Amino acid sequence: MRNVVRNLLHIRLTRILLTAAISLATLTFLSRHHPDLLALTPYCVDIAPASTPLTLDVATTSLEPPRPRPVLVNNTHYDAFTAPSPAQVLADPRVRPIRAHAAIPLACLDHWVATGRWEAPCLHGMAREAQIDLVYVWVNGSDPLHAESRSALRAATGYASAEARFREHDELRYSLRAARRATRGWVDSTWHVVSADVADPRASADVSAEAGTGVDVGRQRLGLVPQWLDIECAANRSAALSENTQLFRLTGDPGVELQADDAAAWLDKVVPSFNSHAIESQLANLDPDLVADNIIAMNDDQFLMLPTPPSAFHTTLFGPVFRMDPRLLVGGDDTGAGDGGGEWRSIPWSAHLLDERFGTRRRPYTKHNARALSLPLLHEASRAFGGAFAATPLSRFRGAHFAPREWEVNTVFLATHFVIERHREALLWSWVVGKWGARARAGGVLGGGAKAAMWAELGGADGAAELRLGKTTRRTMGELENNLRRAESRPPLVADSRAETTTTYTWVSMDGYSPTWRSLAPTVRIAREGCLGDDGERAWDMFRRLVMEDLDCGDRVISALIRTSGSGLGIFLPERTDSPPPSQSPSPELVADPLILPLVLPADPPPLPANPRAFAVRLIQRYAYAIGASPMSFIGPTSARGAASQLQRVARSRGVALMCINDDLGDDEAEVRAADAVIRAWFEERWPEKLECER
16 A cells, blocks of 8 residues: 555656646746736746745645545445535636647657658657546436435426436446456556535434544535445556546636635536536546546446557547547537437537637537547636536536526537647647748738738749649658657557457548548639738738638638648748747747637737747647547447347447447336346456456
């Protein structure tokens, strides 16, 4: 036990020291400003102001990872914990760096982004196989206290929700058994189970057993735990429990200041929660000191069916691997007309929020299976759409809260497309503002001469009103495997897809932006007057126009620039410089580049970073992503016979890598019991080997 604690402390301290080193360059800047600057600075940074005491931890974390406190209530095991104080319920507003990127020297990252080749100056050891944690959202609806709390809320609100959402087929046990087999050999991978929690019924009774423990009994809650799992054993073996109430944090829209009283009032309205959309909206608040930057978000009814290379979900070079269906495009809707009991109110509402921020377009559906997410970018999305994320848990059952602009967010859909849009935004900022705007005099105004040069760089002929570019060939996909191997990552395509998960990257952001989400545009046509124009225009205004208003022009600009080389994104990057550009020299106090562009693009431009190229390189890499496809199966049995038939079909399809079993059973108790027996027997036959910490 002592060695386990020592190892955990060593890991935590190493992470803390690395973060402190990354942030050191920003201390001079922040020490000159009021602490409120973090909420006001257009380009956000990730460090506490030096005018406040510098501590190694924030309020939501502790140096030693929290230990489970198992208790037995009415012959049922729970994990006792103390509910957060109102101050702790306020979300951490700071932007988080991606640690794997921060560890890469700028010279290497610049070469990678510019050329698309992982070679010198990217030396051995600068990147490695991605560290990935699995995060499960789980509830045992058959738990007596949970069922009692659920029934009480239903009675109070008069809302009826599908009981199938709370039925238990022992999925989590077997999903974890499957994950152990699938992820064996992954580096430092931890499982996190986010479970429901309930009020401690002993809080108003005689609780003398708690005397002297320092527990505020009035705020004590009980986290549900799998009754088959020894949680103390699991905590020592790379598995951790997090209760819903510990994650729920109040966010506000950018620029909105919130107080502890606001958080306390909000928390009273949202817990306990019986809505998976609400719980998923709070995953951004997972403790970054305990959870890896790269996560796979899973429900307990989702299974990794085969041994899986980490590159199926994440790589340091290409980012998270999104699985989407470009044939199923979703448009925005702010009326709440969709089915609130499923996902077809939350997804169109999330698409509408994306439209408001990034411009209107239809976006592909994210497939309902194990989902790759970047925790720092999920956290960033929760800040960018803070009001919407705060409104989502107001529906304590799915679809229960029906109020304009307070519909539930679909976290996975929104967070996935947020990354894609921010990468597109980063490319356009780099070319329009960082490159051409920095060259311009008179406050970054692009005059006729600058726009003529931009037109030429796109491939337009002098004096031509339109440019037409034909098919192009990029080397990105052909060099993908070699680049990953040089970066010490195993490629996602495997030799035997019947024995291991194979994943095909259908698109990577190193090729820019694809309006079809799967391939380069076969041809590009740009009308000079309609897209660039000849009139003088601030670079920032042109950038905002291409990002949020004239999406077609922005897409065509990216597609044209991609055609100038066979690999890399060097054409987008500003020139290398060691000093601020003469046209927009920042204040002497601005000595460090920020991490991100503003969460909401203001009408007036913020000052240029001190080093536009370095900022652009790290910004583009921050939002790197891939779109991939793996063999998967989604089944929804409605009867015992249907369950047997569908599961047999999955068993015969030996190449299935990802599976989701959706409970579509009705209310016939006999049929439910029969189907449950079929499902459990199939699970046990496929994954018979117990976990080390099963009771």
